[in-house]
Amino acid sequence: MRYLANRLDLLPSYPFARLDAKKADALASGVDVIDFGVGDPDLPSPPDVVQALCEAAKNGKHHQYPPYRGTADFRKACADWLARRFGVNVDPDKEVIALIGSKEGLVHLALGVVSPGDVVLCPNPAYPVYHSAAVISGGEPAPLPLIPDRGFLPDLSSIDEAIAKRAKLMFLNYPNNPTGACASAEFLTLASQFAREHDIALCHDAAYIETILDGSSQPCLLASSGDRRNLIEFFSLSKTFNMTGWRVGFAAGDSGLIEALGSMKNNLDSGVFVPIQIAAIEAMRSCGSFTSGANGIYRERAELLVPALRALGLSASIPRATFYIWAGLPGGVRAAEYSEQLLDRFGILATPGTVFGEHGDGYVRFSLTLPTQRVREAVERLQ
Ligand SMILES: Cc1ncc(COP(=O)(O)O)c(C=O)c1O
Structure with missing residues (x-):
């Protein structure tokens, strides 16, 4: 299409859209995907x-x-x-x-x-x-x-x-x-x-x-x-x-x-x-106390997930802030491959660090914006 602007070639396809597509494929093939992908709070607004x-x-x-x-x-x-x-x-x-x-x-x-x-x-x-x-x-x-x-x-x-x-x-x-x-x-x-x-x-x-x-x-x-x-x-x-x-x-x-x-x-x-x-x-x-309540829930989820990630050999700790766990992969393991394996073997979706730039390779990101019960299920699968 000769009328499309050159700047479209400079833009990456929005990375989370790619992640959504992978999730859709897995869901279509019957996988019960536990989604730690996009940082979109599951809790309702006040x-x-x-x-x-x-x-x-x-x-x-x-x-x-x-x-x-x-x-x-x-x-x-x-x-x-x-x-x-x-x-x-x-x-x-x-x-x-x-x-x-x-x-x-x-x-x-x-x-x-x-x-x-x-x-x-x-x-x-x-x-x-x-x-x-x-x-x-x-x-x-x-x-x-x-x-x-x-x-x-x-x-x-x-x-x-x-x-x-x-x-x-x-x-x-x-x-x-x-x-x-x-x-x-x-x-x-x-x-x-x-x-x-x-x-x-x-x-x-x-x-x-x-x-x-x-x-x-x-x-x-x-x-x-x-x-x-x-x-x-x-x-x-x-x-x-x-x-x-x-x-x-x-x-x-x-x-x-x-x-x-x-x-x-x-x-x-x-x-x-x-x-x-x-x-x-x-x-x-x-709504200040509403925010503190949500933060307590994210912390509880992090406390559930972090030990399971460590047991898998990832370096992970409870973050001081945000609802993301930035988990370091064992030496030499590439982020995209690891994410794919998590999805294929456990039905768990985490964002490959490379979505955030080349310096994110060697990491995957887990967003804690899913119900606590789903975090527990993910921990059971990983165990
Ligand atoms: C660092 C950062 N800034 C901005 C945004 C977008 O926020 P908003 O919903 O206000 O557009 C996000 C969303 O994930 C984010 O992670």
């Missing part, structure tokens, strides 16, 4: 949030186009939540914008920041959308390897000066998908200094900042620096409140970056349905 949506949806004035940047009430609720949870004070008018989930925001930010040929620094392994955002915006992704010896934090001092000069955007994500690693406030401060020194936009994706399994609290980027220049941080209600299907989140930070992201979005989408924003306000206002 009932009060559902109730708020239903009520708000009855009001006809909410059926029209929403304000592009989010309603004033929504942006204020985001600012209040940041102040309460992290002691960060942002201006809801200039430093906050509503997102239809963070995924679109990550790509739209890249479109607003990156010009063709610019470098985008992307952790590797990582949530695949950073790479896609780089490619879609015409940029050149440059990997920041995340290795266990450095606690899965990138070595910023090893970034080639010529690459840093060409870079416009750097993505970071802590607590981290897929490794479960956490970053200290000191590391985030270093990263923000690096971004300002090289005049790079630093986007911290904080999708799992409330998914904490060890009772700690994890620092956010905006709290790590009094100076907001060059910094933007993405928050999502998806994992915090089991609201992946609702498509709602927000970005906060440098007003220039919020403006750039907003300009792209003004031209490409029309904002978040107002009743969803009203329900999201309810989640941020009153």
Whole structure:
């Protein structure tokens, strides 16, 4: 088809779609697949949030186009939540914008920041959308390897000066998908200094900042620096409140970056349905204990699965944060082969680490977003 754009060739097929296809094949051949693949919480959204949506949806004035940047009430609720949870004070008018989930925001930010040929620094392994955002915006992704010896934090001092000069955007994500690693406030401060020194936009994706399994609290980027220049941080209600299907989140930070992201979005989408924003306000206002309850359940699942993985010879531990177990394979074993064997021999689906980049080889990721009873069944099969 001569009319298809060249950029389609640069995009990987969305890796989780490939995983879904493998699962569908196994199901079609009668396998009872236990799915540790995609990180999509199995637990329902908070009932009060559902109730708020239903009520708000009855009001006809909410059926029209929403304000592009989010309603004033929504942006204020985001600012209040940041102040309460992290002691960060942002201006809801200039430093906050509503997102239809963070995924679109990550790509739209890249479109607003990156010009063709610019470098985008992307952790590797990582949530695949950073790479896609780089490619879609015409940029050149440059990997920041995340290795266990450095606690899965990138070595910023090893970034080639010529690459840093060409870079416009750097993505970071802590607590981290897929490794479960956490970053200290000191590391985030270093990263923000690096971004300002090289005049790079630093986007911290904080999708799992409330998914904490060890009772700690994890620092956010905006709290790590009094100076907001060059910094933007993405928050999502998806994992915090089991609201992946609702498509709602927000970005906060440098007003220039919020403006750039907003300009792209003004031209490409029309904002978040107002009743969803009203329900999201309810989640941020009153559902903190709901999140802690879900985190307790993820921890229980991790405590069940980790010993079984270790008994198989994998290196695995209970993550401090996120609902992912990043399991290291015995020396020399390739991620794709191992995943295939798990599916063929045990009917267990885990994501091969290579889905997250070449530095993910030698690992498989188990997402704990399936009923606890299914985790028990998986442990029995593995035993
Ligand atoms: C690191 C990371 N960022 C962002 C997202 C997407 O979140 P949202 O549902 O807000 O688009 C995910 C989803 O898995 C993720 O793992």
